[in-house]
Amino acid sequence: MSETQSETVTLVVRHQVRANHVPRYESWLRRIIATASQCPGHLGVDVVRSHQARVAQFTCVLRFTSLERLQNWIDSEQRRQLIAEVEPLLRTGDQLEIAENKEFWFVPETAQAPPPRWKQSCVTFLVILPLSLLVPLLWQPLFQRIPWLGGYLPSNVVITLSIVVLVVYLFMPIATRLFAAWLSPTVDEDRP
Template structure:
């Protein structure tokens, strides 16, 4: 599925930071985030840091409102200057995935970047995950939440669900269901 110029784009960039260079890389990350934040169409960036015994790479997840705005940043001299400063901080090649819409929740490092799961399968997995997570949250915190005004209750549930889905549930469900989602053997 090709990315069109009229839909939001998410770019994930994974890099292996050299041992002992973590503080310098963290400084670089703060600086590049400040720079990209000034670009038109930038929607935000998340930094996923290495986890002991798990993910070994830093991953920057960058969102833009359109492919054109993302490409403007990607092709800018300012970004090129930042990338030149990485030579002493990182090992190996960066790994980049560029997706739009729902595909971000379904990207896996071991699946080729051009592979995209079927939209109806993504919709089914997300719907079931949101439903069951909503049921669990309401079961655990329903009495407390019911005392809050409707707008606050919906805001709290929405924020908690998006965070849990993005960082805990969807990565695990995607890995568990990858053969079905991607029709791989």
């Protein structure tokens, strides 16, 4: 086996592209692939495109003869300028992963991006607030019958455990299905 084969390094680049910018991104992608192919040690590139929930994801797998040559490409002024140019088209920035072996098996990320945290917070609040008001009232008869269970620490443990179990196993799945359309990324959210 040659030294080149034994030192092959793989760079995986993932980009989530805003829905209304895919044609511009594809044009940019052709330019960066051509530029990378001129770098010393470049062995080739593969591109996989996937599309979920109005988000186009591109996974590019580049192979170089050594980690040093790969790092030279990553740190190059040409790449820096091209990445700066494409950043406004991306949802999540330039995501890099390096594998120091000659073969790299991967599965493109197909999972949809999570909803914005503020939306998650709103749904969680809508689920927990009624439970935090209702659950203590439901436990009051038992706390009156068993005074030690009604103490500060035991009662809070019982109430908190009840709320957590109800949220995780019953109400949050229902709320998530109910608000699914609102929680999903929309084309409007992709706009800069």
